[in-house]
Amino acid sequence: MSGNTFGQLFRVTTFGESHGGAVGCVVDGCPVGLEISAENIQKDLDRRRPGQSKITTLRKEEDKIEILSGVFEGKTTGTPIMMMVKNKDARPEDYEKLKDIFRPSHADFTFQKKYGIRDWRGGGRASARETLGRVAAGAIAKKFLKEKLGIEFLAYVEQVGDIKTEVDCNKVTSEQIESNIVRCPDEKIVEKMIELIEKVRKEGDSVGGVIRGVIKSVPTGLGEPVFDKLSADLGKAMLSIPAVKGFEIGSGFEGAKMRGSQHNDLFYTGKQGKIRTKTNFSGGIQGGISNGENIQFRVAFKPVSTIRKEQITVDSKGQNVKLEATGRHDPCVLPRAVPIVEAMAAITIMDHYLRNKAQNL
Amino acid sequence: MSGNTFGQLFRVTTFGESHGGAVGCVVDGCPVGLEISAENIQKDLDRRRPGQSKITTLRKEEDKIEILSGVFEGKTTGTPIMMMVKNKDARPEDYEKLKDIFRPSHADFTFQKKYGIRDWRGGGRASARETLGRVAAGAIAKKFLKEKLGIEFLAYVEQVGDIKTEVDCNKVTSEQIESNIVRCPDEKIVEKMIELIEKVRKEGDSVGGVIRGVIKSVPTGLGEPVFDKLSADLGKAMLSIPAVKGFEIGSGFEGAKMRGSQHNDLFYTGKQGKIRTKTNFSGGIQGGISNGENIQFRVAFKPVSTIRKEQITVDSKGQNVKLEATGRHDPCVLPRAVPIVEAMAAITIMDHYLRNKAQNL
């Protein structure tokens, strides 16, 4: 109940602090017989890894994953899968001077108030390094859902600051997304985004943005009707990612301005007698349950709180202090957040796939 | 796991279909000794009730709540509180002709696909009537949190279609909200909103909007750092309400356009040595944990799917059919959704209050 576990049947528990012994996860409830290797996991971790390009933090972290249980002769056995990365690039002395300071819009103050104690080295448990365990677990979910059901997860950077692409999310490919360091599939604006991020870095500042997610080939029937609507659980999954401030499914906030006669997705009978909708303002989910159309959602990220610019804040005694961060941080977290969004989407769909299967014989 | 329960320690399970025997809830985990009466609950139910004003549906439902367990001599005893309303205004024959039709953007199609069977009378379990149980449970949470901790929940209609108020949410009072049938605290635009809703009704159409929520006097420390961030659980709570398509905490999607140097909420020491933030782009939650500032969030509602305008859809055999709804429905669901938003917010805060208390001695 301390909120370190996500999911009901595909249960992901993450553990670890930024500069503790290790970070990782335990995945419980994974179906049996899935072929899985450290390499499968590593691929997504490398997309999340710091230092992967000139627009991310320059910190180098190799982040080599080990699978320590739950896999035998290359296959899942139905027992808990523990995966972890030992922490290496630990330079706690970088953080020593921050131990009594509450950095603005970080979790320093709230952790201190909640627990009365905190691991102040690099954000401790509140560090985005925690998401490494999510990406590892998500890689398993993605592999299963791809192989067994053909479900595909795509996420990409749609907006950085006020630069936004208008590409049709249904047509975007994985190759387009991975073709550039921003992970934006619109080559016309990628350079502008890179320029903006580099400008922001030089100013010692940071910038936010929006990631769009599309999930293709989802079977109808996933999601529970009341509290655990698929949209509600996807929303929670995304809002649990560090720095996320907003979530939209389908039409989102734009839908609030519309009339029912515009917004209603009219049904028709398509190829092979499959019932489809003409529009998809519902974002692939109706009454909390997937309807077989692409699931479409958007996730708003604030600019990351760590900036080099001087800021005035307070210390644990309430005294004003000047803060000038010196670590190597991300001016824009979105390119590295793309695999995290995919992972949380995959974990959510996986869990609902198993839940649906349990009740509907 | 069928998603009819919300919360970990303050657990709300709702039951009931629109035209079944009864709708209601079981609240488990309520602290002991809270004075509670049917009247306390009824007050909020009346704000959710159909037929309460000219801009809601004209269906009359008295919705008298009964408390059937868990309360003894006017006080909660720590045992499950079962509350219910027997269904009365049941006119299933109104729906008989809809039993084989998939109404656009309703849950008819997805329920049928998921379960192979559904209660087609008035939406069955997918009916907004299910939220009656949430409002009843929320009334208990609100009363507890108000009396023991002084926490106040305010929600109001901020936007209907493209008419939007810019009032400062921190200054809005409950009286202002309840002073008019829209539940919008900005008297300058209320009339315009009413006009729009009436126009939409005449056209046989519906319109969406945005509800803003503010939670005042929340203690610091509520929320869990990783998956069960207070913002993530509030988001899930809101996204589980029928017709909701988007959720923002604090700066939301606007925050995505900002720089870190603008967005960071600088700390300072305020009255009585209390550490405060100068701005509140965080929306009262940092690192998933409440920081003592007002919690601010926004919830986007799509226009309700039931409209009188003729629509072309398909039946269960995939044949095209004309649909012209004749029931008495809401042109704009937002005024009645205000107490639902408050209820879900209160249930979420209550649950996290108990969770925080359990771990932090």
Added chain:
Amino acid sequence: MSGNTFGQLFRVTTFGESHGGAVGCVVDGCPVGLEISAENIQKDLDRRRPGQSKITTLRKEEDKIEILSGVFEGKTTGTPIMMMVKNKDARPEDYEKLKDIFRPSHADFTFQKKYGIRDWRGGGRASARETLGRVAAGAIAKKFLKEKLGIEFLAYVEQVGDIKTEVDCNKVTSEQIESNIVRCPDEKIVEKMIELIEKVRKEGDSVGGVIRGVIKSVPTGLGEPVFDKLSADLGKAMLSIPAVKGFEIGSGFEGAKMRGSQHNDLFYTGKQGKIRTKTNFSGGIQGGISNGENIQFRVAFKPVSTIRKEQITVDSKGQNVKLEATGRHDPCVLPRAVPIVEAMAAITIMDHYLRNKAQNL
């Protein structure tokens, strides 16, 4: 987390106090399409009902069950099934004089200490009347498991006081059990048991006993290997029944005296190539997972605490008081506990059936 819910996927929440408004349950997660009627439920409730024979309490409670949600046109729809019995035979004045007294070995003292408040009418929530909701939920589970999988649940009174039957539990039939008011399938000793119970009643005393349960035609593979072993969850299910003090699976405490070479159940290949065991000291469960043999268990019930004999106890101020119960109570609870044992067994198996199905594709 207040312990009013049992099960992970087939979730049973009971509510209600002995003399409150109603007692009942919400069953969430029941598979779709099961035919169910109030009559199906009532049959088991009647076996649990007070006043059913001369050896139970003479209190008359009709206990007519209503199904108020989750069933449509006679079938389960996948939504929560709420069932309840309105309380009628409420004579709280009988209990008024007990409101400040801690009856020996009842829950009066511990409820008061835990909650500081309690519904003192007839034991309130601690009353065995709470088990009515369990029996109703169990009736659904039994019906599903019988129809879909051919699983059969048998429970019978094996021992009353020191009178014990040695019949082979594998050969006992439902008809034998229901052929007499003790629910003991051994006609040779039934009369002795009845005599003992009547003697005990005349003495104003009560007597304990043992119920044996047998579950037949359980598929292999139910149960989870570590904490949620099928034996552990069955044990918890039984130990949660009021007055239960012990639980054995298979060889139980006798097994503690044996050698491995005696106790090991040797495998052999039986009819149709099915792998069987020669003996069944394991009680049908190995490593926490069902092996296809009959599941065999025993449940020890203490003598019920309510007796007519005078006892010295204390009141809420710690003063000595004389207690002489006058209500109409059971001298031996076992005959009425048989359907409760069956119900808890069925709920447990049902839950594990769904859990197994979720993970093992």
Added chain:
Amino acid sequence: MSGNTFGQLFRVTTFGESHGGAVGCVVDGCPVGLEISAENIQKDLDRRRPGQSKITTLRKEEDKIEILSGVFEGKTTGTPIMMMVKNKDARPEDYEKLKDIFRPSHADFTFQKKYGIRDWRGGGRASARETLGRVAAGAIAKKFLKEKLGIEFLAYVEQVGDIKTEVDCNKVTSEQIESNIVRCPDEKIVEKMIELIEKVRKEGDSVGGVIRGVIKSVPTGLGEPVFDKLSADLGKAMLSIPAVKGFEIGSGFEGAKMRGSQHNDLFYTGKQGKIRTKTNFSGGIQGGISNGENIQFRVAFKPVSTIRKEQITVDSKGQNVKLEATGRHDPCVLPRAVPIVEAMAAITIMDHYLRNKAQNL
């Protein structure tokens, strides 16, 4: 839901196979600020360790625990505590010849049937090596409960085969228990027990027994009234330990033979006005809730399934095979199970302590 997690608020998840990469646990929900070190944990692990005396298995496993998260500067921080032991003494070739054989009364057959795949090296996940994670987690719970509440956990071997001590469990001390390799506090029979165990070992056989547990200084009010009775959760905890076949609380199966007038624990007012009971047939728990008396329970262990004696069993094709185990195994598991019983008792009490605190303000 795969049953690898125990507890609601103090949540223990174990992971790992006998011969995989590592075994260990994640403890989530531990209160903040508890001083904890690897040494604290190691002490109990050493009591569980193979090879600790001449009557256990002679396998040497050092089992050095590492704490990899959740502890900072020697104190718990409220974040998940991951602890593990890397597997070293891996000789899977010992097991290679067993990979297609179903050992009698082991989990080989049921795992194969459930999952269709299994890690056959040394029992894999079904190995008692899994309990290492439980003991580590239990050490934390014991330390917390001792320091904050003075609660003491004692478990000891009461019976080996048919040799049984009659010492008064309330008077037994930890020193007496640890004074000999059997962990039986009755010096008069310890030698007989050792002789029996050595005899059994020489015969290539194994023998079962009973462990008694006593929990002292438990506050009143722990346990939930209905399904999560403290006795039910303790029972489940014990029945989840490998080889356990029975559980009794208080009078247990003996209580079934008694009259209510004998069994009822009469209240009286003791020292400092504390309400006590004259007898303790309830075993410290009434209505599922602790009453402040010593909690007393008994746990029956079958003889371990691995024996050196030749047995006839079947392989995965159903063919008869001769089995003669050659590994180094325990003739009697009870001395090493004592810390496991203590650990599971401590985890259960800890969880209920936090649960009680959450609801009862």
